[in-house]
Amino acid sequence: MKKDLVIIALLVLIMLFKLVDIVADVQLEIPAWHIAQESVLVLLTVIATLYLSRDLMRRSRQVKALAHRLAQADKQIDNLSTQMRAARQEYSQAVASQFDTWGFTKSEQQVAFLILKGLSFKEIAEVRQTKEKTVRQQASTIYGKAEVDGRHTFCAWFMEDFIQDHNQELANNEAA
CATH class of the missing domain: 1.10.287 (Helix Hairpins)
Structure with missing residues (x-):
């Protein structure tokens, strides 16, 4: 300019x-x-x-309009980020509550959270500074208490409600 x-x-x-x-x-x-x-x-x-x-003058008005839209977009992103943090916190609390319902020990809860985050047994052992064999035994106990047959079923257990809600929305949209 x-x-x-x-x-x-x-x-x-x-x-x-x-x-x-x-x-x-x-x-x-x-x-x-x-x-x-x-x-x-x-x-x-x-x-x-x-x-x-x-x-x-036209370009100056366009720049001002773009700056205003950018400021609005930044506010929306901040709001979404706040909402995402709140949703993440609520979800973590729901997961922790389910771990309590299953009777996981603190150690099992730590391992279970790391399994849900997608870490391998080797990575979990490194993070927790334990042996991989210990993590595998804890995972086996976790799966038994949760009454699932392995890592994938365990992770899917927590996603099932979200997927069902999404599938229900798709079915409702197709019916309309």
């Missing part, structure tokens, strides 16, 4: 100098064709200055 302002200012200066030159030419009784030529140049400079000024 500064470049546009500089160009407009230069065009205005050129126009002013040309006008002064035309006045001087008239006083010096320079031929009319020369004064007409310079007058056309002044007219073209005026047109170019008006065009660039109008375009600059």
Whole structure:
């Protein structure tokens, strides 16, 4: 935008100098064709200055509108982030509550959360600074208490309600 302002200012200066030159030419009784030529140049400079000024103002309004929309989008993202944090917290509490219902020990709860996060037994052992065999035994106990047959069924148990709700929405949309 500064470049546009500089160009407009230069065009205005050129126009002013040309006008002064035309006045001087008239006083010096320079031929009319020369004064007409310079007058056309002044007219073209005026047109170019008006065009660039109008375009600059239009772009300035667009930039302001975009900045406003960007600020609104940032607010929406902040709101969504807040909602996502709240939903994540609520979901974590629901999972922890289910772990309590199944009677998981604190150690089993830690392993179960890491299983749900998708870590391998080896990774869980490294995070918890235990042996992989210990993690496998804890996972087996977790699956037994949850009455599931393995990691995938255990993870799916927590997703089932979400998937059922989504499938129900799809069925309702197809029926409509």
